[in-house]
Amino acid sequence: MRTPIIAGNWKMYKTPQEAVEFVQALKEPLSTLTAAERVVCPAFVALPAVAEALQGTDIAVGAQDVHWEDEGAYTGQVAPGMLAGLVKYVIIGHSETRQYQGVTDEMVNWKIKAALRHGLRPIVAVGESLEINEAGQTREFVDRQIRAAFDGVPASDLERIVIAYEPIWAIGTGKSASGEQANTIIGAIRETLAELYGEAPAEAMRIQYGGSVKPENMAEFMSQPHIDGALVGGASLKVDSFVALVRIAIEAKGLR
Ligand code: 13P
Numbered sequence: 719m720r721t722p723i724i725a726g727n728w729k730m731y732k733t734p735q736e737a738v739e740f741v742q743a744l745k746e747p748l749s750t751l752t753a754a755e756r757v758v759c760p761a762f763v764a765l766p767a768v769a770e771a772l773q774g775t776d777i778a779v780g781a782q783d784v785h786w787e788d789e790g791a792y793t794g795q796v797a798p799g800m801l802a803g804l805v806k807y808v809i810i811g812h813s814e815t816r817q818y819q820g821v822t823d824e825m826v827n828w829k830i831k832a833a834l835r836h837g838l839r840p841i842v843a844v845g846e847s848l849e850i851n852e853a854g855q856t857r858e859f860v861d862r863q864i865r866a867a868f869d870g871v872p873a874s875d876l877e878r879i880v881i882a883y884e885p886i887w888a889i890g891t892g893k894s895a896s897g898e899q900a901n902t903i904i905g906a907i908r909e910t911l912a913e914l915y916g917e918a919p920a921e922a923m924r925i926q927y928g929g930s931v932k933p934e935n936m937a938e939f940m941s942q943p944h945i946d947g948a949l950v951g952g953a954s955l956k957v958d959s960f961v962a963l964v965r966i967a968i969e970a971k972g973l974r
Pocket of ligand 1: 727812884888889890891892928929930931949950951952953
């Protein structure tokens with residue numbers, strides 16, 4: 719059984735103070751919803767304060783990106799060693815970093831290896847544009863992204879990695895994929911992983927859906943057999959909806 723994982727990607731929202739107030743409010747309602755793993759991913763500047771505020775809880779903290787080098791002249795970047803000990807997870811390859819910061823498949827691969835080297839757990843984001851989707855090339859595109867991302871990643875590291883399938887056209891648009899569509903692509907991702915690593919590790923890997931996930935459509939996604947959780951933007955910014963997402967995930971998986 720794969721433990722569901724719900725991660726809030728706060729993107730460029732919430733100051734450190736707002737982030738701490740938010741997680742303080744989250745602690746109590748999430749304290750009974752332990753059947754799913756819960757992760758918040760604030761901006762870099764809020765990470766130390768949020769990590770401190772969540773000490774002693776089982777709510778995990780994640781960063782939204784990481785550089786692939788251990789150190790160097792990379793203005794504006796954050797090295798994996800700087801995040802080690804501070805966060806458990808790090809989102810890698812989010813489409814917004816691919817689109818606005820020129821992150822390539824190759825860089826995604828380097829970032830994953832760097833994160834693993836420093837004991838971080840990557841949440842690897844993949845997903846196609848509207849154009850690719852409408853051309854019927856989603857499977858091939860995502861297959862290539864996965865193969866590039868995992869190039870040279872040993873099977874022994876797989877259990878520390880989560881994948882997030884986020885179709886770009888569904889992010890922040892209010893237009894989500896259907897549960898069935900998402901399940902089909904996530905099933906295809908599992909087939910790619912099975913080719914690369916074998917059936918058992920592919921079955922054991924957790925794969926999230928992301929893109930306009932909200933309490934109203936969460937059950938549709940979480941009742942799909944291949945979908946193990948969600949990477950959530952907008953709906954993770956409010957305490958009530960974040961808590962509702964976690965509760966719905968646990969119920970849909972029959973975990974209480
Ligand atoms: P929304 O949930 O706001 O569509 O964002 C999805 C996302 O990009 C999470 O990483």
